[in-house]
Amino acid sequence: MAPRALWKGQLRLSLVSIPVEIFSATKSASRVSFRQIHKPSGKRIRYEKSVPGIGPVKTEDIVKGYEVEEDEYILLDPDEIDAIKLETKKTFELVQFVDACEISPLYFDKPYYITTSDDLAQDAYRVVRDALREANKVGLGQVTMRGKEYLAAVKPCGDGLLMETLHYEDELREADEIFTDIKDEKVDKELLEVARSLIDRKSAPFDAAAYRDQYAEAMQDLLDAKIKNRKSPRVRASDDDGGGGDNVVDLMSALKKSLKEAGKKPKKPSTKKAS
Numbered sequence: 001m002a003p004r005a006l007w008k009g010q011l012r013l014s015l016v017s018i019p020v021e022i023f024s025a026t027k028s029a030s031r032v033s034f035r036q037i038h039k040p041s042g043k044r045i046r047y048e049k050s051v052p053g054i055g056p057v058k059t060e061d062i063v064k065g066y067e068v069e070e071d072e073y074i075l076l077d078p079d080e081i082d083a084i085k086l087e088t089k090k091t092f093e094l095v096q097f098v099d100a101c102e103i104s105p106l107y108f109d110k111p112y113y114i115t116t117s118d119d120l121a122q123d124a125y126r127v128v129r130d131a132l133r134e135a136n137k138v139g140l141g142q143v144t145m146r147g148k149e150y151l152a153a154v155k156p157c158g159d160g161l162l163m164e165t166l167h168y169e170d171e172l173r174e175a176d177e178i179f180t181d182i183k184d185e186k187v188d189k190e191l192l193e194v195a196r197s198l199i200d201r202k203s204a205p206f207d208a209a210a211y212r213d214q215y216a217e218a219m220q221d222l223l224d225a226k227i228k229n230r231k232s233p234r235v236r237a238s239d240d241d242g243g244g245g246d247n248v249v250d251l252m253s254a255l256k257k258s259l260k261e262a263g264k265k266p267k268k269p270s271t272k273k274a275s
Contacts, residue, residue: 003023003024004023005021005022005023005117006022006023006024006112006145006146007021007022007092007143007145008020008021008022008117009089009090009091009092009143010090010091010092011092011094011114011125011128011154012091012092012093012094013093013094013128013139016124016128017091018116018121018124018125018128019116019117019118019121020092020114020115020116020117020121020125021114021115021116021117022112022113022114022143022145022163023112023113023115024110024112024113025110025111025112025113025162026110026111031213031216032216032219032220032223037235042235042236043235049062063075063076063077063078064076064078064081081147086144086149088141088142088143088144088149089144092141092142092143092152093141093142094128094139094140094141094154095140095141095142096139096140096141097132097135097137097138097139097140098137098138098140099136099137099138100136100137100138100155102138103138103153103166106167106172107166107167107172108153108164108165108166108167109150109164109165109166109167110164110165111162111163111164112162112163112164112165113157113160113161113162113163114154114160114161114162114163115160115161125161128161129156129160129161130156132154132155132156132161133156137155138153138154138155139153139154139155140152140153140154141154143163150165150166151165151166151167151168152164152165152166153166
């Protein structure tokens with residue numbers, strides 16, 4: 001299946017705007033994943049959004065709340081949040097350029113690929129890519145994806161451009177509070193020499209293919225062995241109790257049950273069934 005673009009808009013450099021799409025540069029499909037199973041019944045564990053005394057609730061009835069005082073919240077409707085106008089929702093403008101080695105690794109968060117969404121824009125795209133490469137610079141700007149505005153860096157990557165989201169300064173913890181117990185003393189010169197010799201001996205160009213997730217491989221071997229072993233415990237989990245993939249719940253039934261347990265007489269049910 002072709003990857004889905006996480007963002008579509010304009011990459012802007014001064015008066016030049018390039019229609020682009022942004023894709024995640026990482027994937028998780030190759031990793032082992034599990035589902036939680038209720039061992040006595042063999043059924044899948046499901047998580048439902050619910051309210052005490054009411055039970056499961058519909059997604060459209062959920063709004064965001066910002067706590068202003070203890071147990072007091074300002075409610076925000078989704079439309080109010082969507083109404084916030086940010087140019088970075090559709091435009092990613094490179095507003096500053098810095099040396100490639102100037103940004104501390106602490107700031108880097110997650111990598112993304114940037115590609116053109118229009119073949120006619122490839123000339124401008126290549127110009128930006130090659131100009132960054134020749135200048136050995138990284139472009140900085142801000143872009144809004146999935147309800148959050150990110151600080152991001154753009155640099156050449158092979159035939160294309162790589163975007164890396166960056167942490168904002170106030171998101172980083174001060175190192176001093178972590179390293180406060182490390183004493184500032186000089187190390188033994190002979191020990192330092194031995195350590196440097198070991199580093200020199202083991203120095204080589206970086207090759208990511210030389211490293212493997214050994215835990216994931218061992219876990220997959222364990223799973224393969226258990227699959228082949230007919231004596232391995234197995235269950236057949238199904239969604240026969242309703243819900244399907246979307247965890248659809250009969251809200252009226254949940255409400256009536258809550259009222260009954262509270263010793264109240266349930267009201268006459270509506271003919272409309274909640275989804």
